[in-house]
Amino acid sequence: GIQVEQSPPDLILQEGANSTLRCNFSDSVNNLQWFHQNPWGQLINLFYIPSGTKQNGRLSATTVATERYSLLYISSSQTTDSGVYFCAVVDNDMRFGAGTRLTVKP
């Protein structure tokens, strides 16, 4: 099956800093999503982005399907951005990376 790798596994930022999270996948996919898991465990869909670039406020994502990677950008980070960010790809079903745990310190 498709392998999904996320980097870095852990990231600690000072409030206001910018960051880039990366997702590599091993084969072509039909769908790619970025999720944020809040401290209560709820997975919140951030972007559905099989290709191209999307922006939503301080967050943006870019997927280069031909090179099999996606990037999630967080600008001017806030403490509420803390949590785990997952990249997930869909072939016949959805496969998740191990996640990046982001901690934003005040």
Next chain:
Amino acid sequence: DVKVTQSSRYLVKRTGEKVFLECVQDMDHENMFWYRQDPGLGLRLIYFSYDVKMKEKGDIPEGYSVSREKKERFSLILESASTNQTSMYLCASSLTGQGHGYTFGSGTRLTVV
């Protein structure tokens, strides 16, 4: 908004018990999924279903079974709970075809003692 509801937020069960985790979605999605989440391992697919009474094994089906008698409900069954099944369980649903994302429930944290 699509809603995926998991019946219990926290559950504590004894080793050997039969455990039912329920998931209901309200947007007529064809596809439903059960994942478990463990630290450092991300989410791993247990079972999924593309239609009523239909089920497919995911990556880690051992020790689990599922039931989908109605389109909106997908149940995960632990036939005889064991301590290594202590985990966070997440249900998701989606429409068929490209261009549709997944929506997740809020999860059930199961502890088997």
